Amino acid sequence: MSERFQNIAVVGLGLIGGSMCKTIKNRTDCKVYAHNRTQAVTEKAKEEGAVTGILGEDAGLSEMDLIILGLYPDACIEYVKNNLSEFKKDAVIVDCCGTKQKICSALYELCKRNGLFFIGGHPMAGIEKSGFDASFDGLFNNASMILCKLNKNITDAELCKPDEREYNSEYDSAYMALKGFFLSVGFGYVKESTPEEHDRVIAYTSQMAHVVSSAYIKSEACKTRYGFSAGSFKDMTRVAFLNETMWTELFLENRECLLREMDEFMQHMRQYHDALEHYDEEELCKLLKEGRLCKTADIQGEEEQQKRQQSEQ
Amino acid sequence: MSERFQNIAVVGLGLIGGSMCKTIKNRTDCKVYAHNRTQAVTEKAKEEGAVTGILGEDAGLSEMDLIILGLYPDACIEYVKNNLSEFKKDAVIVDCCGTKQKICSALYELCKRNGLFFIGGHPMAGIEKSGFDASFDGLFNNASMILCKLNKNITDAELCKPDEREYNSEYDSAYMALKGFFLSVGFGYVKESTPEEHDRVIAYTSQMAHVVSSAYIKSEACKTRYGFSAGSFKDMTRVAFLNETMWTELFLENRECLLREMDEFMQHMRQYHDALEHYDEEELCKLLKEGRLCKTADIQGEEEQQKRQQSEQ
Numbered sequence: 001m002s003e004r005f006q007n008i009a010v011v012g013l014g015l016i017g018g019s020m021c022k023t024i025k026n027r028t029d030c031k032v033y034a035h036n037r038t039q040a041v042t043e044k045a046k047e048e049g050a051v052t053g054i055l056g057e058d059a060g061l062s063e064m065d066l067i068i069l070g071l072y073p074d075a076c077i078e079y080v081k082n083n084l085s086e087f088k089k090d091a092v093i094v095d096c097c098g099t100k101q102k103i104c105s106a107l108y109e110l111c112k113r114n115g116l117f118f119i120g121g122h123p124m125a126g127i128e129k130s131g132f133d134a135s136f137d138g139l140f141n142n143a144s145m146i147l148c149k150l151n152k153n154i155t156d157a158e159l160c161k162p163d164e165r166e167y168n169s170e171y172d173s174a175y176m177a178l179k180g181f182f183l184s185v186g187f188g189y190v191k192e193s194t195p196e197e198h199d200r201v202i203a204y205t206s207q208m209a210h211v212v213s214s215a216y217i218k219s220e221a222c223k224t225r226y227g228f229s230a231g232s233f234k235d236m237t238r239v240a241f242l243n244e245t246m247w248t249e250l251f252l253e254n255r256e257c258l259l260r261e262m263d264e265f266m267q268h269m270r271q272y273h274d275a276l277e278h279y280d281e282e283e284l285c286k287l288l289k290e291g292r293l294c295k296t297a298d299i300q301g302e303e304e305q306q307k308r309q310q311s312e313q
Numbered sequence: 314m315s316e317r318f319q320n321i322a323v324v325g326l327g328l329i330g331g332s333m334c335k336t337i338k339n340r341t342d343c344k345v346y347a348h349n350r351t352q353a354v355t356e357k358a359k360e361e362g363a364v365t366g367i368l369g370e371d372a373g374l375s376e377m378d379l380i381i382l383g384l385y386p387d388a389c390i391e392y393v394k395n396n397l398s399e400f401k402k403d404a405v406i407v408d409c410c411g412t413k414q415k416i417c418s419a420l421y422e423l424c425k426r427n428g429l430f431f432i433g434g435h436p437m438a439g440i441e442k443s444g445f446d447a448s449f450d451g452l453f454n455n456a457s458m459i460l461c462k463l464n465k466n467i468t469d470a471e472l473c474k475p476d477e478r479e480y481n482s483e484y485d486s487a488y489m490a491l492k493g494f495f496l497s498v499g500f501g502y503v504k505e506s507t508p509e510e511h512d513r514v515i516a517y518t519s520q521m522a523h524v525v526s527s528a529y530i531k532s533e534a535c536k537t538r539y540g541f542s543a544g545s546f547k548d549m550t551r552v553a554f555l556n557e558t559m560w561t562e563l564f565l566e567n568r569e570c571l572l573r574e575m576d577e578f579m580q581h582m583r584q585y586h587d588a589l590e591h592y593d594e595e596e597l598c599k600l601l602k603e604g605r606l607c608k609t610a611d612i613q614g615e616e617e618q619q620k621r622q623q624s625e626q
Contacts, residue, residue: 285558
């Protein structure tokens with residue numbers, strides 16, 4: 001287990017924060033201290049043995065080697081700003097938010113100026129329930145953990161500016177330690193990315209899925225669907241059961257990427273619609289075949305990706 | 314086990330027909346005889362013990378009490394027309410097609426005039442693979458079987474026209490026997506419907522899911538999604554791997570219902586798009602909340618439906 005992270009704070013005990021506590025507590029010798037706005041949840045977590053203790057009571061923020069933020073994006077930024085003077089020097093801070101550009105812009109440099117290491121994080125795991133009671137050790141099994149490093153794309157020359165050399169070198173060590181830590185607690189893969197790339201792709205893989213699912217469930221026909229549905233309906237509407245407050249914040253933060261995806265999707269939908277409207281059998285069949293080939297390529301790509309992962313890690 | 318159906322023909326050994334053979338052969342004492350356009354598949358089915366024998370070699374169509382059609386809609390109609398004089402009197406014929414109005418219009422009265430009982434069927438089960446090799450006993454476990462009866466909505470007075478009384482009464486017996494048969498081989502529920510209701514609802518629960526999935530997979534962003542995706546992307550794109558020839562035929566047959574669903578879905582999508590475009594946080598949150606409440610009502614409705622089923626059957 002990582003020796004760098006002996007004391008770990010988890011701030012925010014929702015589905016993700018709660019599952020982080022339970023996973024780390026069960027699988028490592030690290031001490032886990034939790035903070036949550038509603039104190040009753042923190043106490044419950046302690047009683048259940050999901051954490052070692054309560055942050056600010058059983059141990060202070062200044063003792064924490066790693067701080068995992070399980071809050072909404074704006075609340076993460078606010079928490080770091082409000083506690084800047086409290087963090088231990090060299091502490092690593094990682095968030096779990098669904099968008100990365102806003103939080104990374106706000107915290108990369110701020111943390112750097114204060115001798116802290118902020119790394120943007122996004123565990124690719126979730127279920128349609130939320131809150132501490134839904135959290136469990138196992139949520140992250142074999143999932144991908146996306147980490148966005150400061151300066152990922154910086155050139156070596158820039159990295160070598162004398163006044164930044166030491167920080168950047170320590171930052172890289174912190175990043176490697178964090179990567180190793182997440183792999184050691186059950187994540188299947190750490191995907192290194194940039195905030196820009198992350199937000200562009202996540203708009204497609206995750207945010208759009210939630211929009212489509214939410215729109216899909218609203219058809220009048222849904223009310224008469226019992227006995228007429230199987231797996232495809234279920235899959236299509238699963239994530240319509242979502243936390244609208246969190247997703248509204250995430251959508252607005254990633255507005256441009258998400259709008260671009262919506263436009264592209266609706267253009268495709270329009271092609272199927274028009275082919276069907278004009279009884280264009282050949283075109284309709286062509287459109288469906290193209291979709292099948294995309295899916296085939298996607299499955300093959302995933303298999304190749306998995307092979308690469310296995311050889312890398 | 315049903316005494317009415319001793320000899321059963323399965324025509325068309327794709328995923329559905331093949332799974333029907335394996336399920337009936339494994340779970341009943343009925344004899345199952347198969348016919349398939351490509352003879353090699355029929356022979357393979359016999360070698361593997363998935364069927365008792367080959368239709369037309371080991372037993373004739375005139376000996377069959379029940380004929381299960383596992384062909385595409387047009388091929389089903391053609392098969393029945395071409396073999397009208399061969400069927401046993403009082404034989405029950407059921408199809409497994411994804412649309413019901415066209416096939417029921419073509420076969421209800423035709424079969425009636427020939428002393429046969431045609432019942433429209435649609436097993437609500439499927440996987441994203443097709444063909445005999447993908448078929449298995451278990452595909453229908455707890456699935457819903459939709460059956461569309463002739464004259465479901467006819468009034469009692471009409472049912473009592475002297476010249477139709479006997480046929481209608483025998484038809485009802487055939488229907489009850491078929492319902493009992495499907496429940497006995499593992500289906501969880503038999504949903505009685507009309508061709509019109511079936512096609513309207515199935516356009517939403519199944520056809521739309523395939524269109525959306527096919528359109529969703531086509532985004533440029535898909536090519537860079539590895540490491541950035543989890544369950545919601547997977548669920549959203551699973552059925553994009555489809556048989557485009559079959560689905561094109563089904564979509565065109567159910568064109569009006571499917572176009573209506575596409576229009577409704579795209580109107581909903583447009584609302585999310587516009588709210589996001591105009592930075593309308595309140596509206597966006599409201600739209601997502603409505604979707605969550607629809608999903609909540611849908612889950613509750615399903616639980617109530619399951620309770621009703623258990624008490625009915």
